[in-house]
Amino acid sequence: MAQFVTESLIQACCRLKCIPRNGLNESRLASAISLEVASGYQNTFGRTMRFSSFLHSKLSKWYSRSDHLSAQKLLEEVNGYGTASMSERSKFLNKVSVLMGYSNIQDLIEQERIRKETESDLIANDEFDFSLNFANFPCIKLGDSSFIELYDEFPTTEHGEKLSLPNSGKLVEAWNWLRTSFTSINTLSSSEEVSSINPYHSQEALVTKEIVSHKPSSEVSGSDAPILDKNIRCLPGTTSRQCRQLEESGFHTVRKLLHHFPRTYADLQNAQGPIDDGHYLMFVGTILSSKGIKASSSFAFLEVVVACELLNCESTSEVTGDNCDAEEKKMVYLHLKKFFRGSRFTYQPFLRSIESKYKEGDHVYVSGKVKKMRSKGHYEMREYSIDMLEEEEEHHAQLERRPYPLYPSKAGLKQSFLGDVISRALKILNSDIDPIPSEILAEFNLLNLFDAYTGIHRPNNLAEADLARRRLIFDDFFYLQLGRLYQMLEALGTRIEKEELLGKYKLHELNAACVEDWSPLTQRLLKALPYSLTPSQLNAVSEIIWDLKRPVPMNRLLQGDVGCGKTVVAFLACMEVIGSGFQAAFMVPTELLAIQHYEHLNSLLEGMEGGEGKPNVALLTGSTSSRESRIILKGLQLGDLDMVVGTHSLISEKIEYSALRIAVIDEQHRFGVIQRGRFNSKLYSSPSCWKNDCTNLEEISKEKAHMAPHILAISATPIPRTLALALYGDMSLTQITDLPPGRKPIETSALEGNEIGFEKVYQMMREELISGGKVYLVYPIIQESEQLPQLRAATADFSSISGKFEDYKCGLLHGRMSGEEKENALRDFKSGGTRILLATQVIEIGVDIPDASMMVVVNAERFGIAQLHQLRGRVGRGERKSRCVFLSSMSGSVARLKVLEKSCDGFYLANADLLLRGPGNLLGKKQSGHLPEFPIARLEIDGNILQEAQLAALEVLARSHDLELYPKLKAELSMRQPLCILGD
Numbered sequence: 010m011a012q013f014v015t016e017s018l019i020q021a022c023c024r025l026k027c028i029p030r031n032g033l034n035e036s037r038l039a040s041a042i043s044l045e046v047a048s049g050y051q052n053t054f055g056r057t058m059r060f061s062s063f064l065h066s067k068l069s070k071w072y073s074r075s076d077h078l079s080a081q082k083l084l085e086e087v088n089g090y091g092t093a094s095m096s097e098r099s100k101f102l103n104k105v106s107v108l109m110g111y112s113n114i115q116d117l118i119e120q121e122r123i124r125k126e127t128e129s130d131l132i133a134n135d136e137f138d139f140s141l142n143f144a145n146f147p148c149i150k151l152g153d154s155s156f157i158e159l160y161d162e163f164p165t166t167e168h169g170e171k172l173s174l175p176n177s178g179k180l181v182e183a184w185n186w187l188r189t190s191f192t193s194i195n196t197l198s199s200s201e202e203v204s205s206i207n208p209y210h211s212q213e214a215l216v217t218k219e220i221v222s223h224k225p226s227s228e229v230s231g232s233d234a235p236i237l238d239k240n241i242r243c244l245p246g247t248t249s250r251q252c253r254q255l256e257e258s259g260f261h262t263v264r265k266l267l268h269h270f271p272r273t274y275a276d277l278q279n280a281q282g283p284i285d286d287g288h289y290l291m292f293v294g295t296i297l298s299s300k301g302i303k304a305s306s307s308f309a310f311l312e313v314v315v316a317c318e319l320l321n322c323e324s325t326s327e328v329t330g331d332n333c334d335a336e337e338k339k340m341v342y343l344h345l346k347k348f349f350r351g352s353r354f355t356y357q358p359f360l361r362s363i364e365s366k367y368k369e370g371d372h373v374y375v376s377g378k379v380k381k382m383r384s385k386g387h388y389e390m391r392e393y394s395i396d397m398l399e400e401e402e403e404h405h406a407q408l409e410r411r412p413y414p415l416y417p418s419k420a421g422l423k424q425s426f427l428g429d430v431i432s433r434a435l436k437i438l439n440s441d442i443d444p445i446p447s448e449i450l451a452e453f454n455l456l457n458l459f460d461a462y463t464g465i466h467r468p469n470n471l472a473e474a475d476l477a478r479r480r481l482i483f484d485d486f487f488y489l490q491l492g493r494l495y496q497m498l499e500a501l502g503t504r505i506e507k508e509e510l511l512g513k514y515k516l517h518e519l520n521a522a523c524v525e526d527w528s529p530l531t532q533r534l535l536k537a538l539p540y541s542l543t544p545s546q547l548n549a550v551s552e553i554i555w556d557l558k559r560p561v562p563m564n565r566l567l568q569g570d571v572g573c574g575k576t577v578v579a580f581l582a583c584m585e586v587i588g589s590g591f592q593a594a595f596m597v598p599t600e601l602l603a604i605q606h607y608e609h610l611n612s613l614l615e616g617m618e619g620g621e622g623k624p625n626v627a628l629l630t631g632s633t634s635s636r637e638s639r640i641i642l643k644g645l646q647l648g649d650l651d652m653v654v655g656t657h658s659l660i661s662e663k664i665e666y667s668a669l670r671i672a673v674i675d676e677q678h679r680f681g682v683i684q685r686g687r688f689n690s691k692l693y694s695s696p697s698c699w700k701n702d703c704t705n706l707e708e709i710s711k712e713k714a715h716m717a718p719h720i721l722a723i724s725a726t727p728i729p730r731t732l733a734l735a736l737y738g739d740m741s742l743t744q745i746t747d748l749p750p751g752r753k754p755i756e757t758s759a760l761e762g763n764e765i766g767f768e769k770v771y772q773m774m775r776e777e778l779i780s781g782g783k784v785y786l787v788y789p790i791i792q793e794s795e796q797l798p799q800l801r802a803a804t805a806d807f808s809s810i811s812g813k814f815e816d817y818k819c820g821l822l823h824g825r826m827s828g829e830e831k832e833n834a835l836r837d838f839k840s841g842g843t844r845i846l847l848a849t850q851v852i853e854i855g856v857d858i859p860d861a862s863m864m865v866v867v868n869a870e871r872f873g874i875a876q877l878h879q880l881r882g883r884v885g886r887g888e889r890k891s892r893c894v895f896l897s898s899m900s901g902s903v904a905r906l907k908v909l910e911k912s913c914d915g916f917y918l919a920n921a922d923l924l925l926r927g928p929g930n931l932l933g934k935k936q937s938g939h940l941p942e943f944p945i946a947r948l949e950i951d952g953n954i955l956q957e958a959q960l961a962a963l964e965v966l967a968r969s970h971d972l973e974l975y976p977k978l979k980a981e982l983s984m985r986q987p988l989c990i991l992g993d
């Protein structure tokens with residue numbers, strides 16, 4: 010026995026230091042192989058030479074120690090490593106990985122990753138999680154006590170605290186620690202041990218122990234607390250130990266517990282039809298036997314036989330087409346097998362211990378894949394999950410044939426325990442817990458909350474579970490929308506304004522101002538455009554102008570794919586307010602973009618008919634001289650300036666506008682909620698500062714003079730409508746869905762960035778330049794980095810690219826250049842002075858050079874799909890056919906990039922990305938941080954419920970602007986999201 014313990018400990022410690030399975034400490038080799046694969050087997054700076062000689066030394070050591078034939082063979086091959094092709098290298102390293110004891114090279118890379126993560130976790134937390142380490146070991150024997158399962162659980166101290174190992178970093182310390190820890194575990198009381206061995210039995214044992222003396226619920230969480238917010242200690246029949254366990258796992262209140270939703274339901278009838286090999290089936294049955302069998306000196310297995318009585322639908326359904334009308338029964342015998350390799354698993358006490366977990370006569374729920382055995386009605390299951398059923402549950406499940414809820418495990422709590430306490434929580438609920446008024450429930454065809462909780466946890470059928478889920482998803486969205494709209498209404502003064510706002514959200518599709526109603530200035534700019542607006546652009550301007558004429562501040566998101574022409578729509582909106590005697594501010598995230606927009610607008614204004622009444626526009630960025638800034642600030646304050654284009658400086662406290670009526674925020678997701686909100690404080694307060702020549706002055710009531718400006722946010726990250734609603738539920742949405750005519754799809758290819766790949770790309774670049782095109786070369790970093798040797802850098806490649814394309818001048822553009830340098834680089838590229846621009850991501854947003862016709866993105870695997878689509882949008886903006894090449898240094902990433910070859914439609918890509926990777930990845934870290942958490946809803950599929958929830962929130966607020974009519978709803982809202990400023 011002692012030997013067994015020792016072996017387990019050695020294994021544990023080996024894991025800790027990552028000594029691989031052949032017993033040799035080859036972690037350096039594993040690390041080197043991982044790096045080599047990650048670098049894409051690059052031949053740079055003698056790396057390959059160094060790597061192959063390192064390999065050689067390791068293999069010769071192996072061979073000298075083991076005389077192993079494989080090692081000898083590899084030793085002969087290693088000399089050719091430096092000149093081998095990539096696939097040969099990969100095959101060779103695969104063989105080395107196998108020799109090291111890994112299943113293949115992927116296994117090695119994965120283990121290395123885990124090792125690194127564990128190491129960095131250790132360093133970060135200064136603590137080692139015992140459970141992680143032992144998750145790999147099926148069980149361990151401690152002294153004379155019974156075996157303790159270590160799959161899901163980890164040893165706890167007498168007081169139920171999780172044991173943790175201080176980050177010693179040294180094996181010896183780990184050894185000492187393990188020894189003392191185990192001594193302390195040995196002192197656990199026998200009842201605690203029982204609970205660790207069999208949680209099902211432990212529950213029963215615990216129920217017989219002292220039940221929590223139920224304090225009056227007022228002492229627990231206040232007598233006025235709604236039942237859902239009461240402490241879980243109010244659940245009848247729960248012991249103090251169970252309460253502690255629940256609280257430690259985050260289930261403090263009844264609501265928390267009820268919001269632990271089943272991950273799925275087992276359909277206990279799916280085994281009634283024909284059963285074939287490979288079917289994944291679910292059964293309820295009774296254990297007939299459980300045996301731990303030693304098959305050889307190093308091999309053992311556990312076989313549990315479960316008998317299940319099922320209705321037989323095979324014969325009747327075939328003949329009559331009916332479902333099991335004749336109550337014919339069939340018996341099925343399941344042989345659940347679990348195999349153990351290694352001599353330590355063949356000890357009798359171990360085998361006795363595992364077989365004793367399953368008692369003859371126990372009712373169980375089993376699911377897994379079946380394989381027919383020779384005898385009829387007997388099936389083998391090797392991958393399965395087994396759960397004990399309580400008598401009552403089994404009764405219900407079989408007689409009523411209800412779906413059986415399966416809960417996600419949480420903090421090691423067994424799902425049968427969770428199911429049990431959830432049942433108890435359901436019993437204390439009453440039917441009037443719903444804060445949503447019944448008329449709204451009826452209007453939107455929703456279950457009431459009591460039925461929803463019962464339906465999700467104890468459904469009679471799957472349709473009921475679905476209805477319950479719909480109601481609970483509805484709640485997630487409803488309170489979010491209600492909170493946002495409530496806050497917006499709070500900010501408005503009069504009832505008319507409030508009704509106007511609610512009406513606007515409800516009927517937004519009808520709201521558009523036709524061109525004749527636009528101000529003369531807007532119409533003049535429209536005529537001056539060198540092109541006609543697309544139908545989508547025209548709709549967008551009409552919708553925005555309709556809003557601008559309302560007495561409530563607009564809060565609108567203008568969305569469209571890259572290059573669809575959002576900027577000109579925003580310019581026209583600005584002209585509309587300037588035409589009415591007000592001011593406009595246009596804020597962009599970079600100086601480069603500010604200059605570009607300023608120049609673009611001025612060129613359009615110059616082309617406008619009639620010199621009279623042209624707006625005065627200024628440019629204000631961090632590089633504007635202080636003298637010039639002072640003049641601009643004064644101009645804005647006095648109303649001499651009509652419009653300002655600039656960066657963050659536009660919201661600085663120093664700036665006062667005389668009559669700011671619209672703030673356009675380009676690439677709005679690059680600004681925080683608070684930054685965006687700053688414009689709201691730029692109220693124009695005094696009608697005296699309006700320009701005297703304003704024609705519409707009389708029409709503007711004094712009340713409007715104190716209004717916050719209209720906000721028009723622009724985003725080129727095409728977010729699907731549902732996601733936009735969740736993120737910016739308080740914003741109206743305008744989408745531009747078409748592209749200007751004449752745009753040709755960008756020919757896109759994703760290639761591996763090896764020598765062949767680069768040669769191919771250089772050839773394509775040559776062809777493009779000869780035919781008069783311009784090329785962007787985009788890099789992930791500015792300068793080479795030792796930590797990231799696989800990444801190519803813009804500055805480092807500048808001279809080699811200049812050398813390769815001697816006949817064409819190259820330019821450089823990156824974030825560390827001064828504003829002026831950047832501006833010059835862009836100007837040279839625009840004018841054709843330079844034909845190749847080596848740049849970093851700085852060009853990602855807004856750079857508009859219509860005749861740029863080719864883009865190459867190096868190390869494209871470093872960018873997200875949405876980001877690559879944005880980058881690609883820098884070409885194909887004119888009439889010339891454009892191409893884009895994504896080069897990946899890792900062959901594995903090429904497949905991911907191929908999705909960009911198939912489509913140039915940002916909305917399609919965003920939707921595909923949303924479905925594949927969920928909203929967090931699509932939006933990126935920064936933006937998804939603003940996304941509310943939806944515990945049950947999935948934005949990618951539940952979008953229609955989100956829209957209904959918005960309508961319901963509008964309906965409720967239309968009936969009672971301040972929710973005074975619905976006190977329960979108001980209380981719930983303030984509980985779910987405090988009614989203060991939302992945002993970051």
Ligand SMILES: Nc1ncnc2c1ncn2[C@@H]1O[C@H](COP(=O)(O)OP(=O)(O)OP(=O)(O)O)[C@@H](O)[C@H]1O
Pocket residue numbers: 540541542543546569570571572573574575576577725749750854855856857859882886
């Ligand atoms: N209706 C149109 N017809 C032809 N060309 C247009 C039209 N609308 C805009 N353009 C041109 O298309 C190019 C892209 O327009 P713009 O910069 O406004 O797009 P955007 O949507 O703001 O782009 P990004 O997403 O890259 O910021 C510009 O050169 C612009 O002059």
